[in-house]
Amino acid sequence: xxxxxxxxxxxxxxxxxxxxxxxxxxxxxxxxxxxxxxxxxxxxxxxxxxxxxxxxxxxxxxxxxxxxxxxxxxxxxxxxxxxxxxxxxxxxxxxxxxxxxxxxxxxxxxxxxxxxxxxxxxxxxxxxxxxxxxxxxxxxxxxxxxxxxxxxxxxxxxxxxxxxxxxxxxxxxxxxxxxxxxxxxxxxxxxxxxxxxxxxxxxxxxxxxxxxxxxxxxxxxxxxxxxxxxxxxxxxxxxxxxxxxxxxxxxxxxxxxxxxxxxxxxxxxxxxxxxxxxxxxxxxxxxxxxxxxxxxxxxxxxxxxxxxxxxxxxxxxxxxxxxxxxxxxxxxxxxxxxxxxxxxxxxxxxxxxxxxxxxxxxxxxxxxxxxxxxxxxxxxxxxxxxxxxxxxxxxxxxxxx
Amino acid sequence: xxxxxxxxxxxxxxxxxxxxxxxxxxxxxxxxxxxxxxxxxxxxxxxxxxxxxxxxxxxxxxxxxxxxxxxxxxxxxxxxxxxxxxxxxxxxxxxxxxxxxxxxxxxxxxxxxxxxxxxxxxxxxxxxxxxxxxxxxxxxxxxxxxxxxxxxxxxxxxxxxxxxxxxxxxxxxxxxxxxxxxxxxxxxxxxxxxxxxxxxxxxxxxxxxxxxxxxxxxxxxxxxxxxxxxxxxxxxxxxxxxxxxxxxxxxxxxxxxxxxxxxxxxxxxxxxxxxxxxxxxxxxxxxxxxxxxxxxxxxxxxxxxxxxxxxxxxxxxxxxxxxxxxxxxxxxxxxxxxxxxxxxxxxxxxxxxxxxxxxxxxxxxxxxxxxxxxxxxxxxxxxxxxxxxxxxxxxxxxxxx
Numbered sequence: 001x002x003x004x005x006x007x008x009x010x011x012x013x014x015x016x017x018x019x020x021x022x023x024x025x026x027x028x029x030x031x032x033x034x035x036x037x038x039x040x041x042x043x044x045x046x047x048x049x050x051x052x053x054x055x056x057x058x059x060x061x062x063x064x065x066x067x068x069x070x071x072x073x074x075x076x077x078x079x080x081x082x083x084x085x086x087x088x089x090x091x092x093x094x095x096x097x098x099x100x101x102x103x104x105x106x107x108x109x110x111x112x113x114x115x116x117x118x119x120x121x122x123x124x125x126x127x128x129x130x131x132x133x134x135x136x137x138x139x140x141x142x143x144x145x146x147x148x149x150x151x152x153x154x155x156x157x158x159x160x161x162x163x164x165x166x167x168x169x170x171x172x173x174x175x176x177x178x179x180x181x182x183x184x185x186x187x188x189x190x191x192x193x194x195x196x197x198x199x200x201x202x203x204x205x206x207x208x209x210x211x212x213x214x215x216x217x218x219x220x221x222x223x224x225x226x227x228x229x230x231x232x233x234x235x236x237x238x239x240x241x242x243x244x245x246x247x248x249x250x251x252x253x254x255x256x257x258x259x260x261x262x263x264x265x266x267x268x269x270x271x272x273x274x275x276x277x278x279x280x281x282x283x284x285x286x287x288x289x290x291x292x293x294x295x296x297x298x299x300x301x302x303x304x305x306x307x308x309x310x311x312x313x314x315x316x317x318x319x320x321x322x323x324x325x326x327x328x329x330x331x332x333x334x335x336x337x338x339x340x341x342x343x344x345x346x347x348x349x350x351x352x353x354x355x356x357x358x359x360x361x362x363x364x365x366x367x368x369x370x371x372x373x374x375x376x377x378x379x380x381x382x383x384x385x386x387x388x389x390x391x392x393x394x395x396x397x398x399x400x401x
Numbered sequence: 402x403x404x405x406x407x408x409x410x411x412x413x414x415x416x417x418x419x420x421x422x423x424x425x426x427x428x429x430x431x432x433x434x435x436x437x438x439x440x441x442x443x444x445x446x447x448x449x450x451x452x453x454x455x456x457x458x459x460x461x462x463x464x465x466x467x468x469x470x471x472x473x474x475x476x477x478x479x480x481x482x483x484x485x486x487x488x489x490x491x492x493x494x495x496x497x498x499x500x501x502x503x504x505x506x507x508x509x510x511x512x513x514x515x516x517x518x519x520x521x522x523x524x525x526x527x528x529x530x531x532x533x534x535x536x537x538x539x540x541x542x543x544x545x546x547x548x549x550x551x552x553x554x555x556x557x558x559x560x561x562x563x564x565x566x567x568x569x570x571x572x573x574x575x576x577x578x579x580x581x582x583x584x585x586x587x588x589x590x591x592x593x594x595x596x597x598x599x600x601x602x603x604x605x606x607x608x609x610x611x612x613x614x615x616x617x618x619x620x621x622x623x624x625x626x627x628x629x630x631x632x633x634x635x636x637x638x639x640x641x642x643x644x645x646x647x648x649x650x651x652x653x654x655x656x657x658x659x660x661x662x663x664x665x666x667x668x669x670x671x672x673x674x675x676x677x678x679x680x681x682x683x684x685x686x687x688x689x690x691x692x693x694x695x696x697x698x699x700x701x702x703x704x705x706x707x708x709x710x711x712x713x714x715x716x717x718x719x720x721x722x723x724x725x726x727x728x729x730x731x732x733x734x735x736x737x738x739x740x741x742x743x744x745x746x747x748x749x750x751x752x753x754x755x756x757x758x759x760x761x762x763x764x765x766x767x768x769x770x771x772x773x774x775x776x777x778x779x780x781x782x783x784x785x786x787x788x789x790x791x792x793x794x795x796x797x798x799x800x801x802x
Contacts, residue, residue, distance in 0.1 A: 045673035144673040204657040204681045205649065211682045212646045214675060215689070216617055219638035237620035245613045245646050248606065253741075256605040262712055270710055272446035272545040274615060274702060278709065280605045281612045288616070301675060308679065309671055311663055340654075340741070 018229055020088070021121065021296055022137065026130050028123025029087035030055040030080055030116070033160045041153070047143030051132045054153050055123025056080050056115035059099060060107035062161070067399040069163045070105055070390070071154065072114040073171030073178035076303050077243075077295055079122040080114045083107070088122075088294045097378060104387040109394065110167065117178075118153040119145045119302035125153075127298035128229060139298055140226035147174070147310045151181045158189070167399055168390055170194035172375030173342065174303070177202075177310050180350065183331070184312060184323040192393040194386065196334040196375045199346030200320050200353070201311040206341060209249055210304040213242030217297050226298055239297045240288030247287045252338035252371035256280060313353075320353035330396075331361040332389040334382065336374040362389065419630055421489070422522065422697055423538065427531050429524025430488035431456040431481055431517070434561045442554070445710075448544030452533045455554050456524025457481050457516035460500060461508035463562070468800040470564045471506055471791070472555065473515040474572030474579035477704050478644075478696055480523040481515045484508070489523075489695045498779060505788035510795065511568065518579075519554040520546045520703035526554075528699035529630060540699055541627035548575070548711045552582045559590070566590045568800055569791055573597035573776030574743065575704070578711050581751065584732070585713060585724040593794040595787065597735040597776045600747030601721050601754070602712040607742060610650055611705040614643030618698050627699055640698045641689030648688045653739035653772035657681060714754075721754035731797075732762040733790040735783065737775040763790065 035041065037050040057080040062069060072082055072095065079086075083093040083100050099105045099112055116124035119142070131138040158166065169182045169190050176198025183193040202210075217223055220238025224231050248256075260280040264270065267277065276282040316322035331354055335347035344365050354361040364385045370377045393399075436442065438451040458481040463470060473483055473496065480487075484494040484501050500506045500513055517525035520543070532539040559567065570583045570591050577599025584594040603611075618624055621639025625632045649657075661681040665671065668678065677683040717723035732755055736748035745766050755762040765786050771778045794800075 047673075140675070144675075201663060203654065204661045204663065204679075205652075205654045207663070207679050208645075208649045208657065208681050208685055211677075211679075211685055212642060212649065215638075215645060215686070216620075216642045218675070219617075219642055220620065221622055237616075241613060241617045241620055241642065244609075244616060248609045248613065251606075253604065253606045253744075256609065260605045262602060262605065262608070272448075272710075274541070274545075274619070274706065276612075278605075278608050278612075280609050284609055284612055285616070305675065309673075343654075 017234060018232055021128055022130070022229060024088060024123065025121055025126060025128035025137075025296070028055040028116070030057055030123050032123055033157055035156065043143050043149050044146040045143045049125060049143070052125050052153065052156075053123065053129070054115050054118075054125070054157050056113055056157050057082060057084060059083055059112040060110055062111040062163070063399065065399065066163050067165070067167060067397055068110050068394065069158070069161075069166045070110045070112050071158070071166045071169045071182070072099070072105070072112060073154070073169065073175035073182070074114060074117065075171070075173040075175045076307065077291065077300075078175070079120060080116045081122070082112070082114045086294070089290075094376065098383070098386065104383040105170070105390065106387075110390070113157065113161065115154050115157050117150045117303060119150070119299060119306060121296035121299040126296065127226070127302055128296040137229040139229065140301075142302065144305055145302060146306050147177050147181050148185060150306065151178050151185060154178075154182075155186065155189070165189045165191055167397060168192045168194060168393055170196070170386070172196035173198055173372065174307050177307065180312055180323075183327065183329045184316070187324075187327040187329055190329045191397055192330040192332070192389070194332045194334065194389065195350065196382075197336055197339050197342050197372055199342050200313060200350050202307050202309075203346075207308045209246065210308055212245050213304060214301050216241040216245070217300060223297060228297065234292070235297045236292045239292050239295070239300060240285075242300060243291040244284045244288045247284060249341045250371055250373040252340065252369050254338060254369045255371055258369065320349065321356040324354055324357035324359045327357065327359050329359065330393060331359060332385065333361060333363045334375075334385060335365045336370060336372070337365060337367050338369050339372040339374065341372040418635060419633055422529055423531070423630060425489060425524065426522055426527065426529035426538075426697070429456040429517070431458055431524050433524055434558055436557065444544050444550050445547040446544045450526060450544070453526050453554065453557075454524065454530070455516050455519075455526070455558050457514055457558050458483060458485065460484055460513040461511055463512040463564070464800065466800065467564050468566070468568060468798055469511050469795065470559070470562075470567045471511045471513050472559070472567045472570045472583070473500070473506070473513060474555070474570065474576035474583070475515060475518065476572070476574040476576050477708065478692065478701075479576070480521060481517045482523070483513070483515045487695070490691075495777065499784070499787065505784040506571070506791065507788075511791070514558065514562065516555045516558050518551045518704060520551070520700060520707060522697035522700040527697065528627070528703055529697040538630040540630065541702075543703065545706055546703060547707050548578050548582050549586060551707065552579050552586060555579075555583075556587065556590070566592055568798060569593045569595060569794055571595035571597070571787070574599055574773065575708050578708065581713055581724075584728060584730045585717070588725075588728040588730055591730045592798050593731040593733070593790070595733045595735065595790065596751065597783075598737055598740050598743050598773055600743050601714060601751050603708050603710075604747075608709045610647065611709055613646050614705060615702050617642040617646070618701060624698065629698065635693070636698045637693045640693050640696070640701060641686075643701060644692040645685045645689045648685060650742045651772055651774040653741065653770050655739060655770045656772055659770065721750065722757040725755055725758035725760045728758065728760050730760065731794060732760060733786065734762060734764045735776075735786060736766045737771060737773070738766060738768050739770050740773040740775065742773040
């Protein structure tokens with residue numbers, strides 16, 4: 001058979017991505033704390049990880065009293081790269097508006113820690129990590145994890161850093177769920193808690209949207225029953241569809257109307273076809289494609305599943321207030337008027353349960369068209385709220401600089 | 402090579418479905434009116450169909466004055482089988498609660514007509530129909546159609562039946578869009594109009610959800626660039642995902658909570674896996690699977706696209722009221738409080754434009770948790786509204802029996 005010049009193969013790109021995904025999962029561009037079989041990590045599912053690693057970022061300086069630590073919990077598709085250039089995308093951190101010198105979470109005053117969640121794909125043990133038992137990616141052999149498991153992994157980071165009690169634990173969306181779990185499971189380690197745009201349980205509608213996303217991923221033949229990394233493929237199309245569907249839920253109808261309306265994309269008239277005629281279509285497709293570049297499809301399955309299983313009251317005899325009994329943690333609960341994924345009603349339920357337990361709680365509902373994602377957007381009232389609440393907590397704890 | 406007993410092949414089922422889909426598209430279980438090149442059908446896109454067929458059902462009897470016809474326009478995934486057993490699913494018609502002897506749209510009094518929409522898959526020309534030019538299914542060679550094209554195809558049915566003016570044109574969701582288009586394009590043929598749970602244009606958020614569904618279909622390798630019927634495949638997984646995503650938007654958050662909450666499906670504890678642990682997951686998967694049995698994937702693309710392009714005001718210089726100038730049609734606009742796909746605000750815009758044109762209009766907002774799909778559910782206030790309005794229209798026209 002004659003030798004031929006090999007044409008560029010579509011598979012080549014996939015292989016580069018696979019290599020990068022596996023490297024970032026095992027040897028991330030972040031500090032990592034690793035645990036072996038001498039410190040097994042028990043999971044809510046009944047499973048156990050004999051090897052666990054947690055990747056995290058820190059900003060600012062821990063004071064001598066170790067009393068100025070602010071723990072940030074990231075959302076479903078976030079990661080630990082809060083306020084630095086992202087090692088995969090090259091883009092600025094996801095909460096650069098909130099975290100940094102002189103920002104609401106002021107790194108001149110606070111020592112900020114954010115860990116990649118358990119089940120994630122940026123260096124904390126997840127389905128893209130190597131399973132030490134066979135040297136292959138865990139894929140769907142990894143036990144399913146819960147929000148509580150995520151928090152327990154973060155506790156290990158705080159232990160590692162020698163921090164007994166965080167000045168504050170803060171996060172939006174799934175990050176807010178973790179904040180609630182932190183406060184419920186470790187009241188003595190949380191001086192103050194700031195759950196934003198979240199709920200004490202995942203609603204039926206939210207589970208439904210997640211299920212659509214998972215089905216989209218699993219319908220992609222390149223998912224290969226989860227073994228795509230080992231087989232050198234990637235369920236790009238399925239994951240992009242999942243992201244597109246989810247992204248709609250993060251924005252308000254009003255914001256979509258204001259931002260895109262029915263405007264056409266780079267054309268004067270509709271083409272009467274299935275191209276992205278409308279700006280909103282073009283925007284969504286872009287969201288899908290860029291997401292796939294940075295996120296592992298199996299991680300998407302695991303982390304959405306953790307959210308679905310979240311139902312804090314269920315762990316406390318069905319009464320949410322029981323989760324806060326004898327807690328001295330100060331709470332600041334934040335919701336957004338246009339958030340239809342976690343409507344203000346969900347925050348109000350949390351606030352009422354805290355009030356019923358006599359826990360100190362502030363509640364701020366912020367008027368905005370930003371939708372669920374408002375916690376990531378330019379929301380001056382949010383900045384003022386966080387900055388003020390954190391400052392007061394620091395003074396109350398004597399942690400002010 | 403030795404002869405082996407052939408195992409059941411997954412392809413066999415597909416072939417049966419392909420045959421059934423093609424038969425129903427070309428030779429439906431409904432009366433059909435056909436047009437040839439002597440009556441070419443011009444489309445909004447600039448395209449033209451030299452062959453057009455429209456399948457329809459009728460119920461009741463046309464009176465001697467031909468004045469008691471009620472035209473029903475069906476929604477995205479509906480069809481002409483309003484009040485009879487569906488020929489494909491074997492299930493009762495989709496509006497059996499509304500249409501029949503003694504029902505709000507009383508077939509003892511009215512002659513009811515419903516045509517399958519242009520672009521559909523139940524006998525009216527659509528992508529599953531045979532393209533006479535090559536004997537193959539049209540697939541994506543069919544020109545994209547609009548809501549106005551759909552209405553123009555229905556006009557041909559009325560002409561065929563010798564009906565000059567309908568007593569009423571009624572429909573929910575995309576059916577409501579057609580009602581608005583009927584009244585705008587043919588004011589002299591519409592004595593009264595009942596648009597339910599719709600808008601005068603498709604919103605950015607609605608386009609977004611449709612785009613997700615289309616991308617899910619087109620991401621399925623079995624879609625084969627639209628040529629799945631000719632190739633004997635079927636993009637079942639992609640279409641099921643599209644249906645699941647859409648179905649969430651048809652129900653209210655409250656109704657989902659009441660119907661499913663976080664209840665588990667046939668189990669006491671979560672399995673910590675990716676099975677359908679929750680009832681809502683199981684329900685959605687069922688919706689996806691059953692939809693695929695009865696609907697053509699390319700039709701889903703075409704009909705969603707027609708809705709996306711709908712923007713009635715744009716056809717009238719950007720002023721919706723211009724669509725009703727000099728119209729004597731009586732309107733009854735209906736919305737549902739929990740419909741977040743077409744919120745009441747959209748209906749109010751229609752009502753205001755009618756008021757601005759001095760068109761006679763009633764407006765009813767029905768309090769319900771039924772969401773967008775409330776027009777298909779057991780809603781006594783809706784029945785009373787329709788029955789009363791239709792009766793008054795019949796009396797005003799002298800069409801009462």
